[in-house]
Amino acid sequence: MNVRACDFDLSERVALVAGCSEAGVSLALALGQSGAELVLSDSCAGRVQAAQATLEAEGVAAAGIPFQIDGRDDAFELVNRVVSSHAKLDILVNAQEQFLDKPAVDLTTEEWGYSLHVNLKVVFWTCQAAGKHMLARGEGSIINLSSLAASLGFPNSVGFAVSKGGVEQMTRTLGVEWIRRGVRVNAIAGWGEGLRRQLGATGAERIPMGRFANAADLEGTAIYLASRASAALSGQIIHVDGGYSAQ
Numbered sequence: 001m002n003v004r005a006c007d008f009d010l011s012e013r014v015a016l017v018a019g020c021s022e023a024g025v026s027l028a029l030a031l032g033q034s035g036a037e038l039v040l041s042d043s044c045a046g047r048v049q050a051a052q053a054t055l056e057a058e059g060v061a062a063a064g065i066p067f068q069i070d071g072r073d074d075a076f077e078l079v080n081r082v083v084s085s086h087a088k089l090d091i092l093v094n095a096q097e098q099f100l101d102k103p104a105v106d107l108t109t110e111e112w113g114y115s116l117h118v119n120l121k122v123v124f125w126t127c128q129a130a131g132k133h134m135l136a137r138g139e140g141s142i143i144n145l146s147s148l149a150a151s152l153g154f155p156n157s158v159g160f161a162v163s164k165g166g167v168e169q170m171t172r173t174l175g176v177e178w179i180r181r182g183v184r185v186n187a188i189a190g191w192g193e194g195l196r197r198q199l200g201a202t203g204a205e206r207i208p209m210g211r212f213a214n215a216a217d218l219e220g221t222a223i224y225l226a227s228r229a230s231a232a233l234s235g236q237i238i239h240v241d242g243g244y245s246a247q
Helices: 022-033 045-057 072-086 109-137 158-181 192-206 215-226
Strands: 014-018 037-042 062-066 091-094 140-147 183-190 237-239
Touching: 014 022, 014 072, 014 109, 022 037, 022 045, 022 091, 022 140, 022 192, 022 215, 037 045, 037 072, 045 062, 062 072, 072 109, 091 109, 091 215, 109 140, 109 158, 109 183, 140 158, 140 192, 140 215, 158 183, 158 237, 183 215
Parallel strands: 014 037, 014 091, 037 062, 091 140, 140 183, 183 237
Antiparallel strands: none
């Protein structure tokens, strides 16, 4: 395959960005500027509206669906609503994120459960729902947001770290299981708001690049993973961390 600029074009592709986190909004902007037709979803209507306003200020339009996923059926309803309004779903970005900076011995049952629910269960259910539609069509790309905490140790982040570790293994498993049927599943592991906030300015001193990779630094990787240019890539975790994990 000879890669051309047009292979990165996302025109006529429908993308659902589930989770209007900092990274979610940034990746939505990148996909929209590359031609994708966008749908934003989040459990908080205010975050959806704020994300739409941010994109609109950059000249990118996006439909919004405030929607809370409490179980598997909710994820299927969300995907069905996207397909009903846009006729198909080509790209899913799972950008849900809940980071709790708290010592492991003090973590409550409710806090542990909530971390796993938002960061792992909801991601799986959304992959299931989108995957079923994509597999029936024979094509699609799913991009999950992971974290360096999935593979490296950071204190006071056990709920987040364990759930993101699950996301990475889920990505590998689904990526292997579905690629023969045309659906690719990959993940981007960056710093995220929680780790950057926890480590602070002094943490950046240990990064070869000299600063934390931010949400905007993930955009190029997301466009690549969503596009035809990465047609043979599936089940992979791509670290966008300024060289930190290579040390």
